[in-house]
Amino acid sequence: MVIFSPMKWTETLIPTLREAPADAEILSHKLLLRAGLIRKLAGGVYTFLPAGLRALRKVEQIVREEMDRAGAIEVLMPALQPPEIWQQSGRYETARDVLFKVKDSANREWVLSPTAEEVITGVAAGEINSYRHLPKNFYQISVKFRDEIRPRFGLMRAREFIMKDAYSFDVSDEAAQASYQKMYDAYARIFERCGLKAFAVDADTGVIGGKFSHEFMIPAETGENEVVFCESCGYAANIEKATSGVPKTAARDAGAAIEKFATPGVVTIEGLAKAPFNVPANRQIKTLVYMAEGKLVIVLMRGDDQLNEAKFAGKIGTTLFRPATGDEIFGALGAYPGSLGAVTTTRKGLEIQVFADERLRGANEMTTGANEDGFHLRNVSIARDIQVSHWFDLRTVQAGEPCAKCGAPLKLRRAVEVGHVFKLGTNYSEKFNACYLDEAGVRNLAVMGCYGIGVTRTLQAVVEQCNDKDGIIWPLSVAPYRVCITPLNVDVNNEAMKLAETIYRELTGRGVDVILDDRDERPGVKFKDADLVGFPIRVGIGEKSLAKGEVEIKQRGGALQSVKINGAVEAVMKLML
RNA sequence: CGGAGCGUAGCUCAGCCUGGCUAGAGCACUUGCUUUGGGAGCAAGACGUCGCAGGUUCAAAUCCUGUCGCUCCGACCA
Numbered sequence: 001m002v003i004f005s006p007m008k009w010t011e012t013l014i015p016t017l018r019e020a021p022a023d024a025e026i027l028s029h030k031l032l033l034r035a036g037l038i039r040k041l042a043g044g045v046y047t048f049l050p051a052g053l054r055a056l057r058k059v060e061q062i063v064r065e066e067m068d069r070a071g072a073i074e075v076l077m078p079a080l081q082p083p084e085i086w087q088q089s090g091r092y093e094t095a096r097d098v099l100f101k102v103k104d105s106a107n108r109e110w111v112l113s114p115t116a117e118e119v120i121t122g123v124a125a126g127e128i129n130s131y132r133h134l135p136k137n138f139y140q141i142s143v144k145f146r147d148e149i150r151p152r153f154g155l156m157r158a159r160e161f162i163m164k165d166a167y168s169f170d171v172s173d174e175a176a177q178a179s180y181q182k183m184y185d186a187y188a189r190i191f192e193r194c195g196l197k198a199f200a201v202d203a204d205t206g207v208i209g210g211k212f213s214h215e216f217m218i219p220a221e222t223g224e225n226e227v228v229f230c231e232s233c234g235y236a237a238n239i240e241k242a243t244s245g246v247p248k249t250a251a252r253d254a255g256a257a258i259e260k261f262a263t264p265g266v267v268t269i270e271g272l273a274k275a276p277f278n279v280p281a282n283r284q285i286k287t288l289v290y291m292a293e294g295k296l297v298i299v300l301m302r303g304d305d306q307l308n309e310a311k312f313a314g315k316i317g318t319t320l321f322r323p324a325t326g327d328e329i330f331g332a333l334g335a336y337p338g339s340l341g342a343v344t345t346t347r348k349g350l351e352i353q354v355f356a357d358e359r360l361r362g363a364n365e366m367t368t369g370a371n372e373d374g375f376h377l378r379n380v381s382i383a384r385d386i387q388v389s390h391w392f393d394l395r396t397v398q399a400g401e402p403c404a405k406c407g408a409p410l411k412l413r414r415a416v417e418v419g420h421v422f423k424l425g426t427n428y429s430e431k432f433n434a435c436y437l438d439e440a441g442v443r444n445l446a447v448m449g450c451y452g453i454g455v456t457r458t459l460q461a462v463v464e465q466c467n468d469k470d471g472i473i474w475p476l477s478v479a480p481y482r483v484c485i486t487p488l489n490v491d492v493n494n495e496a497m498k499l500a501e502t503i504y505r506e507l508t509g510r511g512v513d514v515i516l517d518d519r520d521e522r523p524g525v526k527f528k529d530a531d532l533v534g535f536p537i538r539v540g541i542g543e544k545s546l547a548k549g550e551v552e553i554k555q556r557g558g559a560l561q562s563v564k565i566n567g568a569v570e571a572v573m574k575l576m577l
Numbered sequence: 578c579g580g581a582g583c584g585u586a587g588c589u590c591a592g593c594c595u596g597g598c599u600a601g602a603g604c605a606c607u608u609g610c611u612u613u614g615g616g617a618g619c620a621a622g623a624c625g626u627c628g629c630a631g632g633u634u635c636a637a638a639u640c641c642u643g644u645c646g647c648u649c650c651g652a653c654c655a
Contacts, residue, residue, distance in 0.1 A: 019589045023648055337655035524615040542614055
């Protein structure tokens with residue numbers, strides 16, 4: 001249990017700023033800087049100053065308590081990891097974009113841990129041999145490193161950050177499901193205790209792999225995720241994963257022969273939708289060409305739909321793809337983007353795989369590119385004219401589409417991802433040979449789950465959600481100090497200061513973490529700073545209230561109440577229940 | 578990785594276009610006086626290799642080249 005010692009303001013360091021540094025963009029980032037909680041060392045790399053560290057430790061402690069309560073056991077794994085284990089899992093390649101690598105003086109390469117499946121599965125493989133040892137769930141709270149393409153928004157997307165990661169090992173799928181549910185429930189409690197309104201959504205498993213996953217999201221306009229949700233039945237999913245009940249493209253009277261027509265200079269869906277062509281976007285087939293692990297692939301979407309790259313990555317089994325260049329496309333198909341199509345007779349490279357979105361299945365009388373610059377084809381029937389290798393749901397859901405479950409219109413909102421739970425299955429167990437002997441003496445692979453919480457990101461999410469024009473409004477649970485005592489005169493012989501010291505000692509004696517603002521500053525400065533830093537409860541002691549035998553107690557963002565001096569401590573305690 | 582913008586005092590910024598003497602303001606900091614219930618006033622003071630490296634020039638914060646860093650947008654729709 002962490003002990004939170006009391007503190008006098010002049011003895012710690014809380015360097016508040018009137019103005020936010022110019023490189024902070026979003027509110028929570030500005031507030032963390034202005035309130036003197038963090039300072040930037042480099043892009044995506046931050047120092048936690050004393051008050052910021054206290055808030056961080058409180059978030060960590062909540063996480064720790066809930067992990068322990070859920071039966072997880074704490075470990076600490078190295079941040080410095082040999083690249084061999086990353087090669088063994090295959091993630092040296094698949095996660096190479098985010099892996100930080102360093103070299104030692106012997107020129108040997110090391111990986112700075114962005115997560116620890118490789119290490120913990122190795123431990124499990126070595127140390128867990130029997131069903132009697134299972135289930136086990138290991139967690140750690142530690143610094144992680146990710147070579148983010150673009151760090152931003154302070155702690156929200158950092159190169160170095162603190163993450164709680166947990167890894168469960170079970171004897172069976174059912175048992176793993178129970179472990180997953182325990183973590184899911186623990187996460188809900190953690191975010192609630194942090195004062196956050198979090199909700200869980202179906203999510204893509206991404207580079208980590210695995211069977212399915214849920215993300216815990218905090219609604220925020222500045223969030224980097226888009227979430228699809230249904231207010232009627234409760235369906236919620238990350239846009240990368242979301243599906244809807246949109247109808248397939250209507251089939252019309254078939255039979256008309258394909259007809260090539262000139263479309264000089266028209267290279268966009270919008271262009272073809274305008275006069276003189278007037279082909280609505282939903283009667284067009286969009287032909288996308290990607291280069292995936294050295295091979296070209298064609299993706300067909302309806303003209304008014306957007307390809308969802310996360311879904312696509314899941315279907316082709318790699319994230320290592322990019323849009324093909326104009327020259328690559330011309331070489332294979334004989335036309336540049338804007339005039340492309342997958343009609344069999346016009347395709348040159350028949351070995352190219354064609355992925356098509358389900359919404360196009362059965363569509364006819366469609367228009368698409370002719371693989372000849374300046375020409376398109378009309379009356380295209382997918383079934384008749386295009387060889388589709390794979391049909392998948394590849395489209396991005398849009399707001400207002402009917403919910404696949406209940407039909408109510410879906411909504412979209414932005415959110416910050418603060419936690420992610422994965423049902424992994426046996427991917428990593430296989431690669432690291434994490435096996436156990438069951439009761440019959442048969443060798444089985446352990447079934448895994450993994451679970452992450454961005455601790456530093458969660459802290460900033462609290463700030464993003466809890467603030468007003470004056471500054472942060474910390475929930476009691478994670479406030480750097482719960483109570484700030486503000487004597488308006490700090491002379492040691494002054495009655496206000498004497499009373500402040502008394503209340504400070506009494507609250508401290510009752511285990512309350514309290515800060516005494518003993519700075520010799522004008523009242524306005526102290527009030528402004530207390531509001532900015534965001535202490536939940538402020539006890540004001542000045543001559544005016546002293547004359548009435550009272551002190552003032554103010555909840556941050558709430559009303560001010562005057563209480564008799566001898567009832568002050570009780571009144572404060574009552575506010576913390 | 579591509580594009581755009583920005584690097585001048587601890588913070589916010591001006592000065593740069595149109596080169597010119599000891600480089601400025603506000604806030605913060607130090608000292609003194611006054612003030613003291615919501616970011617005080619006056620006075621004095623300290624704080625800068627103008628991101629770095631080249632170049633042009635009699636002369637560079639200012640112009641040119643390179644480089645590093647920071648921020649934003651994008652990295653996708655044919």
